[in-house]
Amino acid sequence: MKNTFIGSLVLLGTLFGCDPVHSLLHNGSDTTRYEVIFREGSAGVYKKWREAQNTYGFYYTYTDRGRGPLLKEKIELNERNFITQHLVNGVNYLKDSVDEKFESHEETASWINSGEEAHGTFTGNELYFRYDGSPASYEIISQLLLDAESGVVSLYPKGEAVLEQTYDITLDLDLNVKLLMIKGLDINPTYLWLEDREMIAFISGNLHVVREDYTAMRPKMKSLQDSIENEYLHELAKNLTHNINDLVIKNVDIFNTEGSLNTNQDVFVNGATIVKMTPTGKTVVPMDALIIDGTGKTLMPGMFDMHTHNDKFRGALYLAGGITSVRDLANNKQVKSLSDQFNKNQIMGPRIVAFCGIIDGPGPYANQRNVVNSLAEGLNEIQLYKDLGYQQIKLYSSIKPEWVEDLATKAHDLGMKVSGHIPAFMTASQAIHQGYDEIQHMNMLFLNFLSDTVDTRTPLRFTMVANYGAKLDLSSREYLEFTELLKTKQIIVDPTVSIFEHMFISKKGEPSPTYQAIVNRLPLINQRSYYKGGLPKSTENTNIYEQAHMRMLEVVFDLYQKGVAIVPGTDGLPGFLYHRELELYVKSGIPIAEVLKMATIKSAEIAGVAGLYGSIEVGKKADLILVDGNPLNDISDIRKIEWTSKEGKLFYVQELYQSMGIKHFK
Template sequence: MKNGIISSFLVVIFAIGCKKAYKSEVNSSEKVLYEVVFRENLAGKYEKWPTGENSFEFYYTYTDRGRGPEYSEKITLNDQNFISKQTIKGVNYRKVPVDEKFSTGNSAATWSNPKESTQGDFYGSELYFRYDGSPAVYEILARLLITSPDKKVELYPRGLAELVEIFPQTLSDSISLDLLMIKGLDMNPTYLWMDGNEMVASISGNLHVIREDYKEKRTALKKLQDSVEDVYLMDITQKLTVPINKVVIQNVNVFTSEGKLLPNQDVFVDGETIEAVRPSAQKKIPENTRIIKGEGKTLMPGMFDMHTHNSKFRGLLHVAGGITSVRDLANNKQLKTLSDQFNANEIIGPRIVTFCGIIDGPGPYANQRNVINNLEEGLAEIQVYKDLGYDQIKLYSSIKPEWVKPMADKAHELGMRVCGHIPSFMTASQAIDQGYDEIQHMNMLFLNFLSDTIDTRTPLRFTMVAQHGANLDLTSKEYLDFVDLLKKNDILIDPTISIFENMFVSQKGQPSPTYNTIMNRLPIINQRAFYAGGLPKNEETAPLYKRSHDNMLNVVHDLFQKGVDIVPGTDGLPGFLYHRELELYEKSGIPASEVLKLATITSAKLTGVSEEYGSIVAGKKADLILIDGNPVDTISDIRNVEWTMKGGNLYYAKELYESMGIQHFN
């Protein structure tokens, strides 16, 4: 890895200097201010200030389309610089109230968070890591890691964080900072920019927290961090890629495009191509052929996630979960570069088979990736996306209804599809009449039966459906006419039903049913996110919200039965959420074999790549996954991916997961 591990000698010298700097900073009375930038727009702020010896207060907030957290936080440190007392009040990203407490005394700790209210032994040398709150704990952790002899810090009540590497960086004006790479918190490494012993910036995907005096250097810091991240991922790719030449998967059960299992087959692969599929022992295995035993297991085509937002870190999760092809339904305009990295195996990731450019209108709830101010700008953006090689455009909630038809007409003239959210103050039926080819998210269908006066730019697009979705009558004329409209116009529906299970059904303080099966396999931060409870609920609304989600499942099944095209997509955690999406389709009443067809050959046909992908047939590309079990009989076996084959390379799921701090299924 470039830059190497910094020498222990240098770390010790650095740590001694930081210890002194920390004490002087704590005693300072000045408030330190940070900007919070989300999707390249100023979205909030982070403030910290001392209130006494080893005591601080913090305020943190940002907004994202009507969502976003707001926390007021108080922390006291002990003599070892570990947290001895902490209170956090406010609301989380989905506006669920937060009231978290931690306190210590007499070799014991008491805490109350979304998961539990309890106590345990505490001797002062472990770091309590909150569920929700400001970036404060990351800065405290960084200081502790810098001074730790083994560069590790025990987390409380469980967990371990490790300082993997310090990357000294010099900016163009000769300012020197250190970029810390920390593992053990999240599936991806946590990166922090430090100036001596104080956090200058935290850059994580689209969310950037940057100290005010460094705000003009934010893009430079991001560029430097991107290079470090790329080297890290390229190193993983080199270590975990197994190039293949001639391979036979022997005596395996093959899932066919008809939705059946062909038992006891030998599947011959030559590089990237399926050479033959024959009953076991019918064809002699050539010399110098790698043999993979497949007894009792299922060989499937690589699956298609039809609603993703890709990043370089998400690629590993897709491939580990058996997903080799994806549609990207909104990203930045550099997506082709990431796709090239995936395809060249510079970074492990899926094949992006559909590129979709997002366009939103102006206003306080705009999706900040690409905002237009008038129709002329919108028409120009469609041309820009076409020139970049994109296949379709996605219209978002702040698009003015009167812009939809001319924008759809422009896209269709260029041979592009039109999809998206239904713009605010518009119904799905109206959007279809004005040119939509597909609709994202099941809530957008349910909103069709409520009112075109709802400001669906806001979280009302979720809460109104949660409150009224249970009442949608699938035998009513209004609903049946809408289904006829979908069929008449060949509208594709992308339900993302699993994200609504997490919103509508999960309860604060309890494991989300969406992630319960896998959450204990994940790093600590990921586990904790699944206790948040989705939308705010009380004893009255919780049963109602669940009935609304049950009715969403009824609609998924009904649309499938009536011949409306539906496709499995996630819009969330790659791999794991996709598996849950398939489980919920089966729960709705769709047979498992049909669900697996949707995930493979049907999605391949709908994306126009079925000549090469989506089924296991001689002459097609060898995008393959080996499943320990039989998902046709038990759909949840789809989680048991042993390996994924893509582009002439083999990737073992266990190794991919371990690189992210995730336990394998077995």
């Protein structure tokens, strides 16, 4: 087996008895460099070099609004191209320390990383896959997969990577490259571009790592990869969609708009519409109807995730999680095209019921989507969003506070809502007085009581709340006046407390409480990401962070009691994180029935679509989910969804999860 890692010529010199140094990397250079592009802006660098025979070094860094990894790696390979030693040091995306070490010793191996410290038997024919690191591991996997007759490589200590498809592509005249589609590592397929077995690009969503001599070709490569991804997703939608003609769910308990159950009902669906509901056995079932037994199960309306950022690969996750409608709260302007594909079921995904256009100001921590350099540019962007059919704008952290009132006035004049993060050096109270209709994220409410001098463009917007949030006094004059302002101005609060549970409470080496219920059902990379520990924590502040999150839940309950509108949203892993968000609302003290109403009819009302969606009623659209249990008794039963229907299409959750490498709850 040729050891071709780092370049197709790495071992040729050795094989033919000549000095391999000049053929080590691309074009014989000492170091191969890649540019890291994030959200279409140059954000960092990836470098690789040879340190000794079969030993290589790597450097990888990029920045994203004050976050981003900075990692150094050393990898040693055996003669079959499998890793025998892997060292990773530096900081991860959240700036927590990384000190990972894997070593093999004849027939055993030991490893220590952010998730575990362990040892086991080792054959030398399995690939250790790091917790944190550069794209180096992807390059090694791609070459092993190309050499494996089965197209499968065993991962260590568990899992496997599968070469799903290889595409031979001519980029320009005689420039021939390969694009590999790999499954088993992540919920999404992993795509890697190779020239002569060396990685030339790794393109994944907003993150692109491209070899310097290929940066000019990146737009073309991205376009080609998009087409290939779309073809895959279109085929998946064809295979996993079941069209509804006549459907009858028999003897099922129906969740109603009062928050209780209508028991032992038969529900009749024709196409996309609910046409009849009767007590079980009271109506003749159509001869050719699909009959589903609902005994002991609960039929609920499709739920609403009110804080999402949609992409084509995660659409099916929403459906699997029982979410049929979402608001998109910041994306690129191509999201309208994605929405059309969701609506036509060319790609499986939820209905986007509201589009929120993001606007950010200039600076080192800008969101990199739709940055404006002046108030005039901001006003123009609002008009553009309105012309595109957007209902809302989202102001971000780098917007200048003195622009807010004029931007909000413009949006309101156009009949649009205003929401977002609270701009740096401004408080939530000030933002509300200047026109905000809605606030995203519970930390933005807490920052109202800390200072208007905090640079919340940076990760301080998390760490300040983690360190001082527990001190918020819910009986203080400041707090009471603020909550009265929220109620009087009818401000909507989008808490996303589940993401703060993961940030504040999760510990290195332990499954995050946010994902503990499902972590072992996920592919390898997703599993490992939930053992990393969230924000960096010391022994001294672990308890303080936990108390801060508990205070967040107390505020959620207090807002509910005061009549402030709360919308459940995630801003994270679709479906699973939403279920946890609902569980946390119940943990805060909100009755389960009220939480389920927030997830359905109340969100539909806020989104302006309650006439068609959000409840199970004759004449409404058959956006339905069948739950194997009773979430009114146990909110966690909301995780046990058997199928979801949307717009005359039926999706079996087990099939959806299987296509993404996720184990079903059964």
